[in-house]
Amino acid sequence: MTEPKKDFVKLTTDVLVLQEIVDLVKDNGAGAITTFNKTVIKLDYESYIPMAEKVLLTSISETRSKWDLIKVAVYHRLGTVPVGENSVIIAISSVHREESLKAVEWLINQLKEKAPIWKKEIYSDGSVWKENKH
Amino acid sequence: MTEPKKDFVKLTTDVLVLQEIVDLVKDNGAGAITTFNKTVIKLDYESYIPMAEKVLLTSISETRSKWDLIKVAVYHRLGTVPVGENSVIIAISSVHREESLKAVEWLINQLKEKAPIWKKEIYSDGSVWKENKH
Amino acid sequence: MSKEFKVLYFASAKDATNLSSETISFPSSNPSSISLQELTQILKSRHKKLGKILEHSMYAINMKYVEIDDTSIFVKEGDEVAVIPPVSGG
Amino acid sequence: MSKEFKVLYFASAKDATNLSSETISFPSSNPSSISLQELTQILKSRHKKLGKILEHSMYAINMKYVEIDDTSIFVKEGDEVAVIPPVSGG
Numbered sequence: 001m002t003e004p005k006k007d008f009v010k011l012t013t014d015v016l017v018l019q020e021i022v023d024l025v026k027d028n029g030a031g032a033i034t035t036f037n038k039t040v041i042k043l044d045y046e047s048y049i050p051m052a053e054k055v056l057l058t059s060i061s062e063t064r065s066k067w068d069l070i071k072v073a074v075y076h077r078l079g080t081v082p083v084g085e086n087s088v089i090i091a092i093s094s095v096h097r098e099e100s101l102k103a104v105e106w107l108i109n110q111l112k113e114k115a116p117i118w119k120k121e122i123y124s125d126g127s128v129w130k131e132n133k134h
Numbered sequence: 135m136t137e138p139k140k141d142f143v144k145l146t147t148d149v150l151v152l153q154e155i156v157d158l159v160k161d162n163g164a165g166a167i168t169t170f171n172k173t174v175i176k177l178d179y180e181s182y183i184p185m186a187e188k189v190l191l192t193s194i195s196e197t198r199s200k201w202d203l204i205k206v207a208v209y210h211r212l213g214t215v216p217v218g219e220n221s222v223i224i225a226i227s228s229v230h231r232e233e234s235l236k237a238v239e240w241l242i243n244q245l246k247e248k249a250p251i252w253k254k255e256i257y258s259d260g261s262v263w264k265e266n267k268h
Numbered sequence: 269m270s271k272e273f274k275v276l277y278f279a280s281a282k283d284a285t286n287l288s289s290e291t292i293s294f295p296s297s298n299p300s301s302i303s304l305q306e307l308t309q310i311l312k313s314r315h316k317k318l319g320k321i322l323e324h325s326m327y328a329i330n331m332k333y334v335e336i337d338d339t340s341i342f343v344k345e346g347d348e349v350a351v352i353p354p355v356s357g358g
Numbered sequence: 359m360s361k362e363f364k365v366l367y368f369a370s371a372k373d374a375t376n377l378s379s380e381t382i383s384f385p386s387s388n389p390s391s392i393s394l395q396e397l398t399q400i401l402k403s404r405h406k407k408l409g410k411i412l413e414h415s416m417y418a419i420n421m422k423y424v425e426i427d428d429t430s431i432f433v434k435e436g437d438e439v440a441v442i443p444p445v446s447g448g
Contacts, residue, residue: 018169019153026173028218035152035169036235038448039160045447048368048440051421052447076447084162088448097358101170101239108231108448116418116440117447118369129370131444172358179357182278182350185331186357210357222358231448242358250328250350251357252279263280265354 008073009056011049011117016075016086025071030093034100036108037089044127045078045087048116052076059110063092066106067099074107076117087119142207143190145183145251150209150220159205164227168234170242171223178261179212179221182250186210193244197226200240201233208241210251221253271300273343275311276350281325284317294345301342307349308336318351326352361390363433365401366440371415374407384435391432397439398426408441416442 008024018037025033060072070093081087090107094100111117112132120127142158152171159167194206204227215221224242228234245251246266254261270293277285292310294300302310304327312319327334328350334341343349360383367375382400384390392400394417402409417424418440424431433439 018156022152022171026218031172031174033169033171033173034238036231037156037167038165038231039167040165046368046372047447048366048418048421048442051418051440054421084160097170097172097242098239101235101242104168105232105235108235112445112448114423114445115447116368116442116445118443119446119448120369129373129443130446132446132448180278180282181357182276182328182331182352185328185350188331246355246358248333248355249357250278250352250355252353253356253358254279263283263353264356266356266358 006071007057007060008071008075009053009060010075011047011052011078012075013077013079016077016089018086018089018091021073021075021089021091024073025091025093027070027093029095030070031095032097032100033091033093034097034104035089035091036104037086039084040081040087042080042083042122043087044080044120044122045076046118046120047076047078049078052115052117055115056111059107059114062110063103063107067094067103068096069094069099069103072103072107074111076111076115078117140205141191141194142205142209143187143194144209145181145186145212146209147211147213150211150223152220152223152225155207155209155223155225158207159225159227161204161227163229164204165229166231166234167225167227168231168238169223169225170238171220173218174215174221176214176217176256177221178214178254178256179210180252180254181210181212183212186249186251189249190245193241193248196244197237197241201228201237202230203228203233203237206237206241208245210245210249212251270294271345273345273347273349276348278350278353280353281318281321281351284321285315301344304334304336304338304341304343307343311351321353322351324354328352360384361435363435363437363439366438368440368443370443371408371411371441374411375405391434394424394426394428394431394433397433401441411443412441414444418442
């Protein structure tokens with residue numbers, strides 16, 4: 001028997017659908033699911049994809065060391081994201097609500113601080129690379 | 135011009151669909167949406183519905199006094215909720231992520247403490263009304 | 269017609285009384301207003317099994333919570349009183 | 359064939375170099391290993407506009423972050439070095 005997959009990390013140019021990502025973390029034992037998603041004005045994202053996957057899996061592992069979680073999914077969209085669409089979705093399931101609530105907040109902060117992902121805002125007079133404030 | 139509706143409270147025997155509730159709180163100005171949902175083993179819920187609506191609207195108003203939020207939705211299912219279905223969904227949108235993340239956690243705790251809603255667990259040897267721990 | 273108030277029962281209080289609600293007339297001694305202590309006595313005398321539940325419940329009067337031993341609160345004609353056992357939503 | 363390492367450029371570093379990546383040979387003075395200080399000098403001499411960006415960037419060597427002024431770290435043959443400007447995911 002193989003262990004069911006519990007951590008899901010994806011960097012993709014596909015549209016991110018909240019329900020699909022919630023479905024990844026659903027579990028018979030999971031009473032609580034917390035999600036966070038960000039929608040954007042038109043933005044361009046790029047990433048050092050293999051390193052971002054590694055960094056995010058490490059961040060998930062650190063998150064799991066702090067709270068008792070069942071399943072964790074982190075999806076980040078890349079390329080041009082049209083107005084109103086999701087740039088990032090995090091979904092975490094846990095037995096107790098406090099854990100997924102705290103863990104989602106911590107993990108989105110980890111992602112913003114550590115994952116090698118960059119966004120470029122597109123203005124009529126040119127583009128500018130953004131920097132996350134710590 | 136009428137002000138667009140910003141607070142959504144519903145106590146219903148209908149199935150709760152996460153995406154529909156997220157759609158309620160979507161907004162052009164909302165960069166961040168946090169949701170919390172709870173799935174159950176088979177449970178029966180009942181409520182003093184008009185008072186629960188009033189208590190939840192008051193809790194939303196208190197939540198808004200603590201954080202700068204755009205839209206807030208609190209849906210609670212009543213009657214028999216089958217295994218794996220959602221009993222409660224909260225979705226909050228905000229400009230900045232910290233606000234919806236903190237507000238969802240606070241509001242689910244307010245709901246559990248104050249809303250006149252009761253759940254009954256159904257065992258083979260009888261039923262028992264539950265009590266939320268504070 | 270005598271003056272009345274309404275009482276709603278939920279969860280374990282509903283099970284104990286076998287009622288969702290009932291309308292109760294004010295006693296002749298206090299024909300238009302009773303304290304919460306009197307209310308508790310009236311409810312206990314009507315429903316044997318309710319006493320134990322009331323020890324851990326609150327009242328809501330017209331959808332506003334009041335502590336069951338609050339001596340400053342009175343039930344008046346037309347009020348809607350609810351027996352609120354410990355809540356367990358979510 | 360001389361020994362080489364690979365450099366990846368992202369975001370503002372990509373714009374400044376007009377490159378996503380390039381392969382660089384070790385200098386004859388240090389044919390198999392260079393310090394990060396030497397790396398920075400090499401990159402600056404190849405790309406005029408990169409100097410300012412490197413002031414606020416980190417390196418990642420084989421997908422592991424290192425501070426750009428860490429004197430204990432050396433780039434070796436076959437390493438993949440990335441220039442990581444301040445990140446802005448989310």
